[in-house]
Amino acid sequence: MKLRYPKHCEHCEGIEEIENPKHHPSYEITTNCNLDCIFCYSRIAKGKIRPGYYGDMNPKAITISQFGEPLLVGEKEIMRIAKALRERFGKVRLDLQTNGILLTEKICENFDIVMISLDAGSRRRCLEITGGDFFDRVVEKIRMSSEITHTAVRTIFMPGINEDELERIAEIASFADELFLQPVSIYRQNAELLEKIDLERAESIWEFLTVAEKLSSIADVRIPGCFLFNLNKVSKYMEPEEMRFLKRNAFAEFPEIRREWRFEI
């Protein structure tokens, strides 16, 4: 299988041979959200992340945002922030990370990449995972965004929780440019909510790659650039058969921002 990373990972230090790589800059707006996803780190970070720009002052790409749901501030305000970032930094790629609920055509027109989270393939499962009954609406927004700008459907692989609906998600993502498949991270505070997860399979790299390959017949599957970079490095020292036993640690610490806070617009 020819594994690729999503367009969002271009210009991130995670795909380069750098000691302690940092994610490319982000502009944080809020840690609040109109959903309450069982795996999400924003619920842990509530009130702990200061709004504003984090990163170097010569960015090639900026993500709005890594925490919370940025569109809670409304269309007018998100456009004001995007415009101000472009005025300040010139030719910069703007990536929007959203759950899609409040996405509008105008917002899509103002972003180079729109990443929309979708972790279930049915209304019922969507409600169980996110706490919100917005499945049909998000699917409609994925179609809308795909017609306007580069659109990625962002899906977390959670064996035991959503794997039986991944094919349906891939079908929906086939309208978009990419299906960005990510392995699950389990934060201590979310562990109880994720108790149904099949941990052994969630930690198996082979399992993750097998699922990515299977879904590739339906959508353009991409996996995280930093994951792929490290996999390529490790694979040089292993026989293909040994890769079957390669594991990752699914448990994660609080996702601190390791970039410097600079300003608020």
Ligand code: SF4
């Ligand atoms: S997935 Fe990894 S490489 Fe891609 S943007 Fe995030 S940290 Fe960077």
